[in-house]
């Protein structure tokens with residue numbers, strides 16, 4: 001007990017060095033029941049964060065995330081001795097490679113827009129495809145397209161559930177995956193057959209991640225931009241006013257860096273008015289930070305009234321230095337590019353008054369098609385959004401009662 005207390009106070013006094021933060025966000029994407037959650041567990045030793053609603057429904061409805069550190073054993077010569085433990089199975093001591101954050105995107109088709117908002121945070125992804133089903137399944141295709149739109153080029157395919165497929169079936173499925181990747185411009189992606197439930201080939205998968213998904217270089221000259229994917233009020237009900245902690249923003253830095261004491265602005269804020277605040281603390285899964293950089297998921301403590309950040313109210317917002325983001329707007333002019341889809345008979349057209357879901361960075365927002373002028377579609381948003389000129393936006397519309405990714409748009 002005393003030890004735990006000492007540890008806690010030490011943590012408070014001595015923030016960790018910044019290199020303890022996860023350096024890259026890796027998406028875990030794919031069809032709903034192809035085993036993303038069990039693969040995340042095999043790769044991290046823990047389940048991605050879930051809440052009761054998700055547990056009840058057996059699916060992730062929000063973005064889950066989990067950090068893990070990869071190691072490689074120098075004593076297992078000639079073998080790819082990758083793992084998530086300091087101690088290698090040979091008894092040798094493994095060397096630390098890096099810490100990564102996994103972003104577990106829901107694969108359920110009604111939750112497509114959550115996956116799309118997560119793609120903005122990913123610098124690489126693992127596309128999970130079950131070996132015992134035809135490939136591609138609709139969400140497999142949609143998720144790969146979403147990665148393409150988000151500019152995520154470095155992907156590793158985990159051909160999961162090989163224990164449930166016969167040898168012939170697994171080979172046939174492997175060839176289908178190859179064909180599918182080639183058709184979509186990912187012919188160089190590595191395919192690793194795995195059985196997540198048994199931990200089979202997880203070492204090879206980690207090896208492939210290390211070779212395929214490099215740590216992004218941080219450009220120190222670029223100014224801060226971070227996306228919020230969650231926000232919280234960490235105070236217990238009935239806490240004394242003097243002990244209240246400010247609102248917490250959970251998300252990832254896309255560029256630049258942030259440190260305690262920085263003045264930041266969160267936009268579009270509330271009703272299109274950006275919110276200014278100050279950074280009071282920085283956290284990652286490994287502990288407190290003095291400064292955070294692009295990559296893994298972090299918690300930004302602020303001096304905001306916690307009621308502003310409770311229940312994910314700030315989800316999708318952009319964090320930047322004051323005055324650096326464009327002003328929130330409700331009217332958008334978009335150049336639309338329809339995507340090729342599995343269902344042959346779909347009409348590639350947006351009608352006036354049609355409702356769309358736009359994914360702008362990590363923001364998911366509703367809008368209505370207001371008209372078209374010389375190839376530019378005008379969209380009126382329900383709430384103000386922050387959009388940068390030339391930004392790539394995912395466009396979903398309702399078809400047969402479900403949101404479908406139908407196009408990407410470029411903001412004019």
Ligand code: ZN
Pocket residue numbers: 073074075076081088089090091092
């Ligand atoms: Zn070893």
